[in-house]
Amino acid sequence: MSFSEFHFIKTLFIVVLVSGALVGCDTSNYSLSSGSDPSSNNIAEQETDSHSPEAYSISASSQKLGNNKILLKLATNIPGTIELMAGISLADQAPDDILIGKNGRARLVNGKGQVTFNVSDLPSGKYNVKAAFYPRWGFKDEESKLSGVDENLEYKHSISLTGSGEPAESANQRNEGQAWVMENITMGSEWDPGFWKNRFGQWNEFPVTTRNPDITSNYYFESLDMTIIVNSFKNEITTWRMGRDGL
Structure with missing residues (x-):
């Protein structure tokens, strides 16, 4: 083999080795860049257990x-x-x-x-x-x-x-009647027997013990559960009280 042939073969061999090394490096780099990070599989997602306001x-x-x-x-x-x-x-x-x-x-x-x-x-x-x-x-x-x-x-x-046993309608009527008396009747209001009887029914008169019974009268209205105290001499209302409670 001549010197020139030997030199050509040597050069070709070196080129093949270098090419192989470069190909190996490219393959290795591709594997690292395209592979997933193993540690990512260990990351847990946290979810809250709270309610929305609704x-x-x-x-x-x-x-x-x-x-x-x-x-x-x-x-x-x-x-x-x-x-x-x-x-x-x-x-x-x-x-x-x-x-x-x-x-x-x-x-x-x-x-x-x-x-x-x-x-x-x-x-x-x-x-x-x-x-x-x-x-x-x-x-x-x-x-x-x-x-x-x-x-x-x-x-x-x-x-x-069941409660007290009283019908609810009666209780409603009593409450409405009491509210009317509280809002409209004051000392000196006119006493009109016909009006009171027509609106609240017949009253029950009971004795006066602390005033002159010839002047003062106690009228208890069961429909109202109230007592209307009247000055019979002046024909006007003196006051009113809850329940059967007169003068």
Whole structure:
């Protein structure tokens, strides 16, 4: 083999080695750049277990107790401590009617609370059990505030009560009559027997014990459960009192 042939073969061999090395480097670089990071498989996604403000609610269940009382068991999914307005009210009352019912504030801790009402003095009829949460004053700790509730929450269901046994219609009429007397009758108002009898029915007169009975008269109206005290000499009303309570 001549020197020139040997030099050519040597040069060709070096070129092949260099080319192979370059190809190996390209392949290695491609593998590193296109492969995924193994550590990414260990990253856990965290999800919160909180409710949106719209997901919160309140509820109430009612239980009749043996001593003419009603127990309201209250519940909510609002965390922490809150206060509600809870009560019972006669159904189908007009907005301007005098409320017939009972209500009060009740505190709920960790979603539970209760309140009891004596209903022995309420007329018989259909009632609504109501509960209402007002964000303006209902939050009682930081945990409840974090719920983000910013609108009133309400709940209602119906029950029937015997109460005093008096028909609800009679109680409504009495309340309306009492309100009329309180708003319209003052000392010195004219006494018109015909008007009072037509509007409130026949009265029951009972003895006067602290004034001159020749001048003063006590007239008890059962429909009102009020006593109208009249100065018969002047033919005017002296005053009025609740119940059968005269002079």
